[in-house]
Amino acid sequence: QVQLVESGGGLVQAGASLSLSCAASGPSFSNYAMGWFRQTPGKDRSFVAAISWADGRSTYYADSVKGRFTISRDNAKKRVYLQMASLIPEDTAVYYCAAEVSGLGSKRAEDFDYWGQGTQVTVSS
Numbered sequence: 001q002v003q004l005v006e007s008g009g010g011l012v013q014a015g016a017s018l019s020l021s022c023a024a025s026g027p028s029f030s031n032y033a034m035g036w037f038r039q040t041p042g043k044d045r046s047f048v049a050a051i052s053w054a055d056g057r058s059t060y061y062a063d064s065v066k067g068r069f070t071i072s073r074d075n076a077k078k079r080v081y082l083q084m085a086s087l088i089p090e091d092t093a094v095y096y097c098a099a100e101v102s103g104l105g106s107k108r109a110e111d112f113d114y115w116g117q118g119t120q121v122t123v124s125s
Contacts, residue, residue, distance in 0.1 A: 002026040002114040004097045009119030012087055016123075020082040022097030022116060030054055030075040033100040036082045037109055038093035039118075045096065045109050049082060053103030060105055064090070087123045094118040 008020040020036070035050035049071040052058040056073045070083040080097060098112035106112065 002029075002032070002099050004099060004114055004116035006095065006097045006116045006119040009095060009121045011122045011124065014088055014123055014125050016087050017083070017085045018087060018121060019084065020095055020097075020119060020121070022080045022082075024078040024080070024099065029078040029099075031101075031103055033103045033105040034071075034073055034080040035098045035100065035106070035112055036071060036080075037096045037098060037112075038091075038121075039096065040093045047107040047109070048095070050100075050105045050107065051080065052105040058105055060107055062107075084121075087121075089123045089125045092121060092123050094120050 003025040005023045012018050031053050033053050036048040037045045038048050039045040047062050050060045051071045051073050068086045073080045096118045097116040099114040101113045
């Protein structure tokens with residue numbers, strides 16, 4: 001079993017930066033691909049970013065965040081990060097961390113096996 005706990009959300013103004021962190025418990029963290037998704041009320045969870053297993057050589061981003069967000073991982077600390085810059089009000093959502101056992105990385109929520117409880121990010125205009 002893998003448990004994921006997100007932190008770092010909050011209220012910021014448009015144009016600001018914010019960094020999210022996801023702490024994982026359980027073995028074999030480096031074997032999992034990790035991802036970030038977000039969700040707003042009444043909408044499905046949408047892909048934000050993902051990083052492949054081990055050294056995280058492969059990263060993937062939603063078009064809406066490409067160039068503004070950066071995903072990274074620290075296997076020794078069992079953490080994955082999402083650095084968000086140039087935030088806009090449309091980035092307001094609950095952000096979820098997820099782990100994919102296959103390790104390949106995916107943009108589809110249904111491919112991820114474990115989920116955190118989410119952290120709220122609110123960007124004011």
